[in-house]
Amino acid sequence: MGSTQGRRERLRAETTAEIKQVALKLMATGGPDAITLRAIAREMGMTANAIYGYFATRDELVTTLINEVYTALADAVDAAWAESSAAGPADRIRTWARAFRVWALANPEGFRLIYGDPVPGYQAPEGGPAPDAAYRVCTGIAALADTAWPHVGHSHAASDFQWSDFDDGLLGKVRPAFPGLPPAGLALALRIWARLHGLVSLEIYGHLRGQTVSPDKLFEEELVQLVRSLGIRT
Known part of the structure; x- marks a missing residue:
């Protein structure tokens, strides 16, 4: 149970870090208004609903x-x-x-x-x-x-x-x-x-x-x- 929870926490931390990296990348290529959760989800191959589990807005x-x-x-x-x-x-x-x-x-x-x-x-x-x-x-x-x-x-x-x-x-x-x-x-x-x-x-x-x-x-x-x-x- 402990190892499973630890793996989930690690994966969540890795995904959170990737979301932030992609957001900065989008801003660099498209300007500040390019930062949207839908755009980030699309870039990462995630569903829009899934990314809301990491950042509500x-x-x-x-x-x-x-x-x-x-x-x-x-x-x-x-x-x-x-x-x-x-x-x-x-x-x-x-x-x-x-x-x-x-x-x-x-x-x-x-x-x-x-x-x-x-x-x-x-x-x-x-x-x-x-x-x-x-x-x-x-x-x-x-x-x-x-x-x-x-x-x-x-x-x-x-x-x-x-x-x-x-x-x-x-x-x-x-x-x-x-x-x-x-x-x-x-x-x-x-x-x-x-x-x-x-x-x-x-x-x-x-x-x-x-x-x-x-x-x-x-x-x-x-x-x-x-x-x-x-x-x-x-």
Whole structure:
């Protein structure tokens, strides 16, 4: 009885994993609106009714995917940040940024799911599909600004940013983690994120293919200029 139950659980886990893989594959080839339970069932040779035994709705599947993808990204950048704890600020910032890009290039479908066009008709659960992982990534970005702030904070003395300019949920994570980071520092974090995310997005969506054969070199130069703009000596 035990071995039979174990086999069923293993088969269910394998089928669940395949459903998620097929969903990401369909999105990669047909865009976000290609994710439907019927399309997945057809791709896997299952009946539509059978797939409902794994995910009751399309939105349940999308929520699971977003949560797992976001968590994987958060794990990757958090691990890189922890491993660079003994390094200087410039190296720590570069390490985090490289980990983000490496993860994105290895998981382009996942990147597009969480940062690309929304899935049409998708209704996220209250609080969002992956609030903890999303805030972990945001807190990691704030860590970059906090690391740079002793070097660049003086140039933001005239900033008029207030805490009221930011999302309360984000503040609830960032302020306890970095009590010395002012509102202008959080604004700096978002600008750092825009630089890194923008260049990686162009690469993931193929918009750099007609412009450069060396996206690695372009990204590394961006990191050089980013660190320099933060007043950090290397």
